[in-house]
Amino acid sequence: MRVLGISGSLRRDSHNSALLRAAGELIEEQGAEFEVYDGLKAIPPYDEDDDVGEGPAAVAGLRRAIAGADAVLFATPEYNASIPGVLKNAVDWASRPVGDSPLRNKPVAVIGASIGMFGAVWAQAELRKVLATAGARVADVELAVGHAHEHLDGDGHPSDPTQREALRDAVGVLLGELEGAPVAA
């Protein structure tokens, strides 16, 4: 089993990218492969005129990465109470074509962190809605790490035992979605 991690933050020292790596450790502990998608910055703005054939190379890479994973774990920050534009844009590309999107029926989960107190909870909710509309199988999990600069260690591990357990639970629920499901080619 292979899980793809997508962080909604491009920043080098992103709390969400760190949180995602910590989740990846737990995924690998469970015997699944974990890979972080690092091409988000290269995805061009969605333009239907460019959405022909495989689309732009960066988009084709994103679609292949999602198609090749059995599940996708998103970690998102929150910009202006919503999903970062680069992440929403990438999901928009991945959601096309609608009937044959790599997100269709794909088990996904969303977690998030922010330096504010709410842990990107609104961005997470909106991302879940967007992913569900794209046809993904959205796992019923939530992990909102607020004050991430204080509540995540340098490797992205939550310092709060309850949140560490919530991260483990989130990973468990996502991997649980894959039990009995066909493995990605």
Add this chain to the structure above:
Amino acid sequence: MSSQTAQQALPTGSWRGDSVHSTVGFAVVYMAGTFQGTFSAFDARLSDGVLRGTAEVASVQVKDPNLEAHLQGPEFFDAERFPQLSFDAKEVSRSGDDLTLVGDLTLKGHTEEVEIKGHINDPAPDPYGGERFGLQLETTVDRTNFGLNWNNPLPSGDPALSNDVTLIVDLQLARES
């Protein structure tokens, strides 16, 4: 008991739905009107008084392919995991040409007993040497009982999509030789 009742209310013998001349669909209030869709692939059989119908949820047809894809997805019918909906009649009673069916409706892995009201057109010869009869059936269910929970708020805050969905079935069943 149920098959005995069905045998009294429905024609004897084996009959199969003629899918070309039959319709299986649904109607649900959405925003300011009623939205309707159909399933193009379905099967209905009456044999020895036992009436059963199934529909392939991936065959849902509406007027927009993007919406069809959404309806097939996990938020609605979840065709990947629950490819069929089904109805198994347990009791059928008849008064004149009016029917009342009680049976199990299974959708998205959930089964609920439902009562269906309907009408029967008794068997009659068709122009092709066969014989067929008609059933017009209708019932309203709460979609959230079956895990179809999607909604979106209107600007007023009210939900855009009603929970009550009317299932509408118009069948022609031909006698099997």
